[in-house]
Amino acid sequence: MTAHANHSEENKSLRPQEGPKRHIITFIVSIFLTALAFFAVAYMPESPFVIPFIVLIGLIQAGFQLYVWMHLDQKGHEFPTLGIWMGVFFVAAFIIVFIYWLGGY
Amino acid sequence: MSTEVSTNLPPHPEKATLEGKNKVLGFWLFLGGEVILFGSLFATFIALRTAFGSGPASQELFSLPLTAVATFILLTSSLFSVLGIQAMHRNDLSGVLKWFGITVLFGLAFLGLEIYEFFEYVHEGHTMSSGAFGSAFYTLVGFHGAHVLGGVCWITGLLSKLPKKGLNVVTAPKLYVASLYWHFIDLVWVFIFTVVYLMGKVG
Incomplete structure (x- = not known):
């Protein structure tokens, strides 16, 4: 534990440089994509492309969750x-x- | 010793100890198993989603505004738990309590909506035994709801101990793992609203 104390100054500089910015941008894009999926179903339910479109949006959002929020990219x-x-x-x-x-x- | 640890929180406190590292890795293995669990429920639901039996068809049953609100609530709670983890990395205990507290409240709001929704469906004749669609629907969505309830209880338990124990290399992995779980619940919901509700509305 003394090692920790000695390195505390060093640790400060190693502290991950993370801000909420990246996550808030991802969040806004997520909400936008979700809204897009709901609008597609509400206004174009007859289109043959609507199911592939919403599934694609779902996969993109899953990628966001895994790689940005759950840090799989690190x-x-x-x-x-x-x-x-x-x-x-x-x-x-x-x-x-x-x-x-x-x-x- | 404990005070020293809590005042000098290492940069990545959730992985600063071998125990913490193992906890996070072990939790990912658990999530891999959860992927299989939910995947098999999804596959079952997709195969049975038009077997309405005596119940109403999904097109008349589902209400998009209700699902949209539930989705917004859960996506937002995922953001709050990220902010909670960032507060933890800044060694900001009150921030952790605040953001995870809001996460729990949003989780409860989501559960409230889901219970209301299930009540409505049962009144409309959509039950566990009204058809294969009903069975598959309640098993899949209910399993997800049970996971949300589990997450709410888990995070509440962690938060109740946190003011006394503080942020250190023992409590940090617990919070980190709980936030992974919460994101995973959100990830599953993304597929539920897409596959169950939106595709159910399209038919």
């Missing part, structure tokens, strides 16, 4: 990244099997 997150992408792989397999192979309902 160093030392190789295992978490591997874990999450493994999960995504299985989920994609589930969805394909349930809907296209078993034929859905």
